[in-house]
Amino acid sequence: MNSVKIEIPSEPAAKLTVEKALLEALQKHSYAEKDIFAVRLATEEAVVNAIRHGNKLDSQKKVVVNFSVTDGRVTVVVCDQGEGFDPAGVPDPTDPRFLEAPSGRGLMLMRAYMDEVIFNEEGNEVTMIKTRSK
Amino acid sequence: METRSERLFLEPRGDVTIVSFMDKKILDEANIQEIGDELVQLVTKDHRIKLLLNFENVEYLSSAALGKLISLHKRVREQNGELKLCSIRPEIYEVFKITKLNLLFEIYDDEELALKTFKGSG
Incomplete structure (x- = not known):
């Protein structure tokens, strides 16, 4: 498997x-374009979350991305050096009370566009998997 | 008169300003801040409070862009203006649908349909 670490x-x-x-x-x-759109969007959201919310823009901290792309599926792992968070504690951005909040949609988009989105227990690493569309 | 910046193309139509994006992936993290600022300035500085954003050129956007659009929407509303969106391609519209922002924004299929819905038009 061809794996890339950045x-x-x-x-x-x-x-x-x-x-x-x-x-x-x-x-x-x-x-296909729609798979590329999905993986690109989910990865951007995960990486931006890691930079902003995980590492809190701390220049001393790094974000590590590992991804592997095969003909059948794409796996992206994004890890930050922050304290982690509880994904279950993130409010639903489509709740009318939060619909006009300027942020908080990244996690929802990751889940909508990837087949699997799994956080480690600490909450500072996310693994996202997408199978090629038929 | 039409006006261009590096990022936005402005076309007045009556008292409505049609705003098109120059870059296909406008709304990505690298330039989203500048685009967001330029959009807000249209309202606060130029006092253009009837805005139609044409998404025809936009092939990609992320949640950072949605945040900017929401901020713009608030500014326009504060000024009793109107903000409408049009010509959003299906894969981008899907992002609005997933986040239910299709319920917050008025979205039309094309410019002409959208223009008819501004107050005082037609």
């Missing part, structure tokens, strides 16, 4: 390094 600093623009490598791998394996 370490980025805790700056929002650094996510582009991950995006570029991931897009290349997805295109190489001829994934």
Whole structure:
């Protein structure tokens, strides 16, 4: 399996390094546009969450992204050096009370676009899996 | 008169300003801050309070962009203006649907349909 590891600093623009490598791998394996859109969006949300909420933009901390792309499926693991969080404690952004909140939609999009989204117990590492669309 | 910036293309139509995005993946983290600021300035500085955002060129956006659109929506509402969206391609519309923001924003299939719905038009 062809696995790629990328370490980025805790700056929002650094996510582009991950995006570029991931897009290349997805295109190489001829994934459909809608799969590429899904994986790209979920990964961006996970990486931005790791940078902003996990590492709190601390320049001393890194985000590590591991991904593997095969003909059948894509696995992306995003790990930060923050304290972790409880995904169950994140409010539902579609609740009318939160519909106009400017943030809080990343996790929901990750779950909507990937087949599996699994956090480690600590809550500072997420594994996302998407199977190629038929 | 049409106006361009690096990121936005503005076309006045009566008292409505149609705003198109110059970049296909406008709304990504790298330039979202600037785009968000430019959009808000249209309302607060230029006092353009009837805005139609045309998403025709937009192939990608993430939740950071949704946050900016929500902030813009609030600014427009504070000024008793109107904000509408149009020409959103299906995969982008899906993002609005998942987050239920299709219920918050007025979204139309194309410019002409959207323009008819502004107050005082037609």
